[in-house]
Amino acid sequence: MNTTETLLWVVIPYVCLAVFVLGHVWRYRYDKFGWTTRSSQLYESRLLRWASPLFHFGILAVFLGHVMGLGVPKSWTEAVGISAEAYHVMAVGIGAIAGLCTLVGMVLLIYRRRTVGPVFRATTRMDKLMYLVLAVVIFLGLWNTVAGSVLNLGGYYDYRDGVSVWFRSIFLFQPHPELMAAAPLGFQLHGMAAMLLFALWPFTRLVHVFSAPVFYLWRPYVVYRSRSDRYGARAARPGWERVDRPQKVR
Amino acid sequence: MRVMAQMSMVMNLDKCIGCHTCSVTCKQAWTNRTGTEYVWFNNVETRPGQGYPRTYEDQEKWEGGWTLTKNGRLRLKAGGRLKNLMTIFASPKQPSIDEYYEPWTYDYENLTNAPLQEHTPVARPKSLLSGQDMNVTWSANWDDDLGGSPALAAADPVLAKISDKVKLEFEQTFMFYLPRICEHCLNPSCAASCPSGAIYKRSEDGIVLVDQDACRGWRKCVTGCPYKKVYFNHRTGKAEKCTFCFPRIEVGLPTVCSETCVGRLRYIGLVLYDADRVLEAASVTDERELLASQRSVFLDPNDPAVVREAEAAGIPRDWVEAAQRSPIWALINKYEVALPLHPEYRTMPMVWYIPPLSPVVDVVAETGEDAEDPGNLFAAIDTLRIPVEYLAELFTAGDTVPVTAVLKRLAAMRSYMRDLNMGRDADASIPASVGMDEASMYEMYRLLALAKYDERYVIPSAHAEQAHGLEELATECSLDYDGGPGMGGSGPFGEGSGVNDPIAVENFHMLRQRQTTDTVADPSTRKARVNLLSWDGKGAPAGLFPPRSGTDGPHLRDPEGPSGETQPLPAGGSVPGPAGTGTEPTGTPPTGTPPTGPARDDDAGAGR
Missing domain, CATH: 3.30.70 (Alpha-Beta Plaits)
Known part of the structure; x- marks a missing residue:
């Protein structure tokens, strides 16, 4: 384990993850009002109608694939009787399709963002940086899937014996940087770009991922709120805790 | 029996003369901001007419409101919960800006800066969305007073429901005005459509509000509301709607649209x-x-x-x-x-x-x-x-x-x-x-x-024992909030990001900015907004009226500026007004902002 390896695959990941977690906490506390999707559908919907679902559903599938590939150890899938070949075919097949949808959707969305005047005008500098990093991550990920696993450029590499183990080791606080150092360049770049994206995440519009409104499915349709549980637009002052008034006795 | 109270409104259409005063004062009070240029919490439509946004009443097209399923249960017309979530990435039935209108301003600067020339210089319309030149082809009241009839009025979805033969005769017989605000429904479909649960009905008075901190901009409410009275602020990415002027109602005052209604209807x-x-x-x-x-x-x-x-x-x-x-x-x-x-x-x-x-x-x-x-x-x-x-x-x-x-x-x-x-x-x-x-x-x-x-207007004020629950709290210094005092322009993540300003503070600064600045309200700065909400109708605060010709109003002079010369407004930046310099503005402090009297001006300025 040399210094470069440690820096690249231990220090940077932990720093990025810390920024990711603390950044979200800070952003949520400081900027609930800015926590939004910043939809641009009002300006243009013809392109968005296709591009946005393509991208979003695609990236959701990609995310689930990563949960599968990075989160589930190889021994587990083999224990339930999925052979390495079957897993490989499934992962590459679904992954390539999902990745392609994501890529096409993203290209269309970026094209729309650049060419539709009002949309481009509503694009912040942070958005542009985020789009760049996100595009690099997605492109590298798709490149690894297609070039690495389908075309077998540079020989066969089973990321489930390398990258995945390293990824889990980060969260087990027993990092194995040597596994990443041994991975092909494509995987290294993809991982590094993803780390950068995680560090950027809390400061971009990507925070809307964490407000995926799944609770809508169970919530009562009409929400009632009392004036008294809102306390106005006033934030609580540090050092002072609110004391609830005793409820009126009925 | 579960008794609830609902603040509600009745309008007597016989008295409406279509003067649009309600719309204008409402706009001045609530939506005179970037991102809400096209937003009219109150609008007045000529009937027959297409309404605003165009043909919003055609629910076969826009799928707002509720529908009854075969087994007699209510379902959102746009689809059930699952469909609502699945279409979250591109809302299929959301009116585009064309259904409202593309907001614009005029290139007024050209009128004064144009060189001497044969032809009179003109102020060309510029889109507030793209910044480009544009042709004005539609607005919130394009078909006002049956303008453009019969071509435009014929597209009225209500007219389409009554038989064809009456149309011609009908146009000769009558026309009336329909002022509209949010209906503050008992069974609000906007709230039911909101995936985040940000739209809520206040249990005390039934006013339907959007929690700006909880709204995530999924824009389902726009589809859900059949009256199309929830609007999408395209700069902040949040939904906004008529608030029934709750800060006024809470203290027993009628809404701005009612207060200023000429016909008292x-x-x-x-x-x-x-x-x-x-x-x-x-x-x-x-x-x-x-x-x-x-x-x-x-x-x-x-x-x-x-x-x-x-x-x-x-x-x-x-x-x-x-x-x-x-x-x-x-x-x-x-x-x-x-x-x-x-x-x-x-x-x-x-x-x-x-x-x-x-x-x-x-x-x-x-x-x-x-x-x-x-x-x-x-x-x-x-x-x-x-x-x-x-x-x-x-x-x-x-x-x-x-x-x-x-x-x-x-x-x-x-x-x-x-x-x-x-x-x-x-x-x-x-x-x-x-x-x-x-x-x-x-x-x-x-x-x-x-x-x-x-x-x-029989409006009981909110209760003193509930004072700490009032959204517009006036019992403590309203500059005491996290990150206060003062207010900035755009936050680090775009327009409106950062901590929310309490409304009283926002109004105070906006009013003072408006009254002491020498530039026209610039939609790109939040500070240059006008707010009639904080004016109680007593007296005329400086800046309410333009200076009389000949006499340069003293309050319009920049106290720091050399010989009262005007300072240009930096694009998108903050206005170096008197507040920023820490000196007292020479204008009269605005009335009707009780929490922040003139004594606090220095504090407010120093913190900015």
């Missing part, structure tokens, strides 16, 4: 209703039953049993008394002259309308007959099928019977009161012919024609 008051019966009432099979079923949900505030239940539900005594004096209750359930707008959307709207009799009177008068004779008027209401059918499509899901009944009551009141005004004997048979007695007819006349301010 708006009434505000409480209605008590049984919250347990709302869903059942909204689910009746026959659309034409919805008017009656909604009326039956309202509870008689004079009924001792209702009063008892209201008190058990924690409704303060003075609120119950206000409900007893409520003009809304009287107009809806006592005189039965107010009707809901589009009950067939099944949202149980709570802004009701007294349909206009004037078109009928006009037609009779044009024939040379006596337009106030009850016989003539009654006959005209019966024969003038067209206006009645049109009104029925608006107010009673197409059922002409209730509309005719209301118009006859209004006609009877006219005839009955004419006898009194002319010094003749009152004709008791006229009220009797519409099912009223003389006393209640006179009372109704008083309410419709003479009612003073405190009779039109």
Whole structure:
């Protein structure tokens, strides 16, 4: 384990993850009002109608694939009787399709963002940086899937014996940087770009991922709120805790 | 029985002259900001006409409101919960900006900066969305006063529901104005559509609000509201809607649109209703039953049993008394002259309308007959099928019977009161012919024609013991909030990001900025907004009116600037106003901002 390896695959990941977690906490506390999707559908919907679902559903599938590939150890899938070949075919097949949808959707969305005047005008500098990093991550990920696993450029590499183990080791606080150092360049770049994206995440519009409104499915349709549980637009002052008034006795 | 109180409004359309004062003052108070250029919490439509946004009433196209499933249950017309979530990435039924209008400003600078030339320089329209030159082809009131008829009015979805042959005749017969705000429905489909649960109905007074901190910009509410009264702020990415001017209502003042209504046609008051019966009432099979079923949900505030239940539900005594004096209750359930707008959307709207009799009177008068004779008027209401059918499509899901009944009551009141005004004997048979007695007819006349301010607006203020719960808190220094005092322009993540400013503070700074700056309100800075909310109508704060010609208003002079020269506004940046320099503005401090008197100006300035 040399210094470069440690820096690249231990220090940077932990720093990025810390920024990711603390950044979200800070952003949520400081900027609930800015926590939004910043939809641009009002300006243009013809392109968005296709591009946005393509991208979003695609990236959701990609995310689930990563949960599968990075989160589930190889021994587990083999224990339930999925052979390495079957897993490989499934992962590459679904992954390539999902990745392609994501890529096409993203290209269309970026094209729309650049060419539709009002949309481009509503694009912040942070958005542009985020789009760049996100595009690099997605492109590298798709490149690894297609070039690495389908075309077998540079020989066969089973990321489930390398990258995945390293990824889990980060969260087990027993990092194995040597596994990443041994991975092909494509995987290294993809991982590094993803780390950068995680560090950027809390400061971009990507925070809307964490407000995926799944609770809508169970919530009562009409929400009632009392004036008294809102306390106005006033934030609580540090050092002072609110004391609830005793409820009126009925 | 679960008694809840609802703040609601009735508008008497006979009195609306279409002056748009309500719209303008509302816009000044609430939506005079970047991102809300196209947003009209209050708008006035000419009927027949397409409305705003265009053809919003065509629910087959826009899929707003509720629909009844085959097994008799209510479902959002745009689809159930799962479909709602699955279409979150691109909302299929959201009106585009073209359905509203592309907001614009003019290149005024060209008028003063253009070099000497043969032709007069012009201020060209510039899009506020793209910044490019644009052709103005539509606006919020493009078809005002039937402008562009018959080509434009023919696209009116309500007109399409009544048969073709009446159209031509109809255009010659009548036109009226329909002022619209958010309906603050009992069964709001916008709230039901909101995936984040950010839209809520206040349990005290039923006002429907958007929690700006919880809204995530999924824009489903825009589709959900059949009245299209939830708007998407395209700069902040959040939904915004009519607030029923809750900061004013909480202290007993009517909404801005009502306060400034020239025709005094708006009434505000409480209605008590049984919250347990709302869903059942909204689910009746026959659309034409919805008017009656909604009326039956309202509870008689004079009924001792209702009063008892209201008190058990924690409704303060003075609120119950206000409900007893409520003009809304009287107009809806006592005189039965107010009707809901589009009950067939099944949202149980709570802004009701007294349909206009004037078109009928006009037609009779044009024939040379006596337009106030009850016989003539009654006959005209019966024969003038067209206006009645049109009104029925608006107010009673197409059922002409209730509309005719209301118009006859209004006609009877006219005839009955004419006898009194002319010094003749009152004709008791006229009220009797519409099912009223003389006393209640006179009372109704008083309410419709003479009612003073405190009779039109019966608004109990929010309670002192709830003061800490008020959204607009005035018991402490309102600059004491996290990150305060002061307010900035755009936060680090775009327009409006960062900690929210309490409304009082925002108003104070905006008002002062507005009054002391020497540039025109620039939509790109949040500070340059005008807010009439904080003006209580007493006195004229500096900057309310432009300086008189010849005398340069002293408050318009920059105290730091050399010889009172004007400073250009940096693009998108903050205005170096007096507040920024820490000196007192020379203008009079604004009235009506109690929490922040002039003594705090230095504090406010230093913190910026």
